[in-house]
Amino acid sequence: MQGRLSAWLVKHGLIHRSLGFDYQGIETLQIKPEDWHSIAVIFYVYGYNYLRSQCAYDVAPGGLLASVYHLTRIEDGVDQPEEVCIKVFASRRNPRIPSVFWVWKSVDFQERESYDMLGISYDNHPRLKRILMPESWIGWPLRKDYIAPNFYEIQDAH
Amino acid sequence: MAATSTYMASTHFSMLGYWTTKGNKQLKRRNFLSVSAQQTEVEEVKVEKDEEKKEEKQEEQAMKQPRPVEPQINVKSKNMSREYGGQWLSSATRHVRIYAAYIDPETFAFDQTQMDKLTLILDPTDEFVWTDDTCTKVYSYFQELVDHYEGAPLTEYTLRLIGSDIEHYIRKLLYTGEIQYNMNAKVLNFSMGKPRVGFNYNGQMEDVNQ
Numbered sequence: 001m002q003g004r005l006s007a008w009l010v011k012h013g014l015i016h017r018s019l020g021f022d023y024q025g026i027e028t029l030q031i032k033p034e035d036w037h038s039i040a041v042i043f044y045v046y047g048y049n050y051l052r053s054q055c056a057y058d059v060a061p062g063g064l065l066a067s068v069y070h071l072t073r074i075e076d077g078v079d080q081p082e083e084v085c086i087k088v089f090a091s092r093r094n095p096r097i098p099s100v101f102w103v104w105k106s107v108d109f110q111e112r113e114s115y116d117m118l119g120i121s122y123d124n125h126p127r128l129k130r131i132l133m134p135e136s137w138i139g140w141p142l143r144k145d146y147i148a149p150n151f152y153e154i155q156d157a158h
Numbered sequence: 159m160a161a162t163s164t165y166m167a168s169t170h171f172s173m174l175g176y177w178t179t180k181g182n183k184q185l186k187r188r189n190f191l192s193v194s195a196q197q198t199e200v201e202e203v204k205v206e207k208d209e210e211k212k213e214e215k216q217e218e219q220a221m222k223q224p225r226p227v228e229p230q231i232n233v234k235s236k237n238m239s240r241e242y243g244g245q246w247l248s249s250a251t252r253h254v255r256i257y258a259a260y261i262d263p264e265t266f267a268f269d270q271t272q273m274d275k276l277t278l279i280l281d282p283t284d285e286f287v288w289t290d291d292t293c294t295k296v297y298s299y300f301q302e303l304v305d306h307y308e309g310a311p312l313t314e315y316t317l318r319l320i321g322s323d324i325e326h327y328i329r330k331l332l333y334t335g336e337i338q339y340n341m342n343a344k345v346l347n348f349s350m351g352k353p354r355v356g357f358n359y360n361g362q363m364e365d366v367n368q
Contacts, residue, residue: 136313151318152251152325 003027005084008046014039019087026070028085036088037098037124040069044103047073048084051104056114061144064089065118067097069107090120092143099125117142221298222305233262233269246270247314249321252349253286253328255279256321258312273312276304278324283345286328286337295336299327 002010005027006018015035019028031039048071056067066089073082090097099122100107111122112131119140122128130137139146236244247258259270261277278300280293303320310316329350331337339346339353 134314136311136315138315149319150322150326152254152322 003029003084005029005082009039012042014042022085026083026085028087030087030089033088033090033097036086037100037103040098040100040103043071043084043086047075047082050074051100051106052083054100054107054110054114056118056120056142058118058142058144059089062092065092065095065120065143066090067114067120069100095120096123097121098123099128101125116140119143221295222302224294224297224301227260227275230260230262233260233265233267235267236269236271244270247273247312247317249314249317251321251325252283253281254321254324255282256317256324258317276317281328283343284340285343285345285349286332287340288337292331292337295331296324296328300324 002018003021006016006029009016009029015032016039017030019030022028050072052070052072054067054069056065059066066087069086069088071084071086075081088097095118097120099111101111101122102124108126109131111125112128114120115122115125115128116130116132117140129135133141139149141148249256255278257268257270257277257279258273258275259268259277260272260275261268261279278297280296281288300320303323307316307320328337332339332350339348
């Protein structure tokens with residue numbers, strides 16, 4: 001099962017892997033972290049000028065970390081814009097993914113949140129630091145092997 | 159510091175300890191009403207520190223002796239509030255406020271340039287009834303934790319670990335009946351659980367019929 005964009009990438013000899021379609025019929029592609037920056041530039045030049053969202057998740061305990069990008073091609077007079085979903089997987093030991101901040105500027109805070117919650121370090125991000133947790137926090141809260149510290153909270157107050 | 163100056167009750171002690179790894183850690187417990195301070199023999203503590211460790215294993219119940227900081231005179235508040243760019247490290251929960259600063263116990267001058275000391279303000283809202291005995295227990299536990307985290311980076315995370323452990327310790331004291339809720343407290347919302355009545359703490363149920 002191959003989508004249009006996947007066929008286009010094959011035609012230009014770009015390495016990727018098709019992950020099928022999601023429930024809305026949007027094509028999902030997996031791209032290696034080392035190729036991701038150059039392919040992001042190619043997608044931007046192709047016409048995906050809008051990054052709808054970026055998120056990240058922990059795939060499995062002890063498994064990979066994933067960074068997900070939803071791209072849209074915004075044009076005049078189009079009511080069904082082309083969309084694609086990109087997943088980039090990184091190893092848990094050394095999760096490094098090139099930042100696409102210099103391609104789509106709107107990814108700034110979202111990559112910072114992914115860094116904060118899952119510890120994926122985005123190369124070439126201009127200010128990669130914690131955004132939700134305090135800066136001295138230890139650990140990555142949304143990883144599946146994270147153990148929350150036994151901090152005191154008021155639970156019983158009436 | 160509004161937090162330190164609002165309630166000036168007898169439960170205000172400031173406990174100061176050196177954070178650095180130099181070894182001559184001192185802690186001072188200062189009662190707010192009585193000016194006389196209890197000074198521990200600091201040099202003896204230094205020498206006997208190794209022996210103490212061995213002894214502690216033998217007598218397990220031995221509490222760590224708090225080693226207070228010497229009182230300082232002429233402490234000036236540096237007037238570095240947050241809106242003027244001042245920064246300090248703290249862990250503030252309801253019953254435990256830890257600042258990496260020297261706070262004068264009488265004038266509440268807040269000198270956050272002395273980051274080698276930790277000040278503990280215990281229960282500033284007076285939710286519990288404290289005695290000297292239970293205060294000393296909390297202080298010795300604080301000293302124990304400070305010693306335990308020696309060498310750890312001085313960050314808010316570490317301070318919050320210490321503060322949370324002290325809060326859990328206070329909760330344990332409350333559950334074992336060593337401290338009670340202060341019924342004259344300004345805010346009476348039983349933040350560590352509703353008071354339990356109907357049984358005493360000797361392990362026996364009270365006889366209801368009599």
